[in-house]
Amino acid sequence: MSDSRTTPVTCSLLQVEAARVVFQTASNRDGIVAVNDVSLNLDRGRTLGLVGSSGCGKTSLARAIMHLVPLTSGRIRLMGTDLSSLSRSELRTRRRQFQMVFQDPGGSLNARMRVVDLVSEPLLVHGLARGAELNARATACLGRVGIPEEAVNRYPHQFSGGQRQRIAIARAIITEPALLVCDEPTSALDVSVQTQVLELLRKLQREGNLGMLFITHDMGVVRQMCDDVMVMDGGKVIESGPVAQVLDAPAHAVTRALIEAALAGTGR
Ligand SMILES: Nc1ncnc2c1ncn2[C@@H]1O[C@H](COP(=O)(O)OP(=O)(O)OP(=O)(O)O)[C@@H](O)[C@H]1O
Ligand SMILES: [Mg+2]
Numbered sequence: 001m002s003d004s005r006t007t008p009v010t011c012s013l014l015q016v017e018a019a020r021v022v023f024q025t026a027s028n029r030d031g032i033v034a035v036n037d038v039s040l041n042l043d044r045g046r047t048l049g050l051v052g053s054s055g056c057g058k059t060s061l062a063r064a065i066m067h068l069v070p071l072t073s074g075r076i077r078l079m080g081t082d083l084s085s086l087s088r089s090e091l092r093t094r095r096r097q098f099q100m101v102f103q104d105p106g107g108s109l110n111a112r113m114r115v116v117d118l119v120s121e122p123l124l125v126h127g128l129a130r131g132a133e134l135n136a137r138a139t140a141c142l143g144r145v146g147i148p149e150e151a152v153n154r155y156p157h158q159f160s161g162g163q164r165q166r167i168a169i170a171r172a173i174i175t176e177p178a179l180l181v182c183d184e185p186t187s188a189l190d191v192s193v194q195t196q197v198l199e200l201l202r203k204l205q206r207e208g209n210l211g212m213l214f215i216t217h218d219m220g221v222v223r224q225m226c227d228d229v230m231v232m233d234g235g236k237v238i239e240s241g242p243v244a245q246v247l248d249a250p251a252h253a254v255t256r257a258l259i260e261a262a263l264a265g266t267g268r
Contacts, residue, residue: 013042017039019073020035021070036235044209046211049221051258052217052232056233057232062100062181062213065181065213096122096128100181101181103187103188105161113156115151116135119138146200162196169200179210179212179213201214214226231246233254
């Protein structure tokens, strides 16, 4: 019989239980069910791919995990804590532990700020550094993502799309989060740049022992990036498991169609 006093309490990094997200709209009296009874577990050091066709609910689930849209029902725990039980200031403090990278880096970067200030801002907000240390840490972090020191005083529009996404990634990792949610981080980039940004994310994931939720349409990217994969359709998870298992023996027609699209090189 196990002794509960001596058994170490282990909990996964992210636990989603029966999450449901319903958007209320004027045109639809019942609302739009974007996420319907989704459960998942993600541990540190693992990458979980989230795939499915457009409108299946991937971003809505990611935004619910990030606490950017409310759950209609269900529960989300980060390191054992239900974030909805926290006060606003406690949640603000916790935000350094879970960060998101969006599809369009332009949208997440304030055009009027120098990149060194953009990247140091989260440190300032969370009280993790100040003064000269702010600039030094932001410059070092930008170096990790491949932005050279002589470029850190420039503004976002002075960089390419791939470089802007690197800057957005630096801003997401500078607080050393445990969880990184990436919502189609390379879909807006040229193919050659996509590969470099994916390699960068893999490197950072390993170095930071990050738990990563990686949203994509592209099963080729899933094979390259993920340990496990979850396929969504109409707000529900229709198939999930280790990448090799799901990709080599897909059980569902939607999964097969996504694999065929990747093989055909369209990724969609
Ligand atoms: N703020 C919102 N208000 C109302 N409906 C929304 C809202 N956000 C998303 N939806 C709807 O929820 C459903 C899921 O959308 P979501 O953006 O999560 O899909 P997705 O899988 O990320 O799609 P894509 O691959 O195109 O990014 C869609 O029917 C969408 O129209
Ligand atoms: Mg989306």
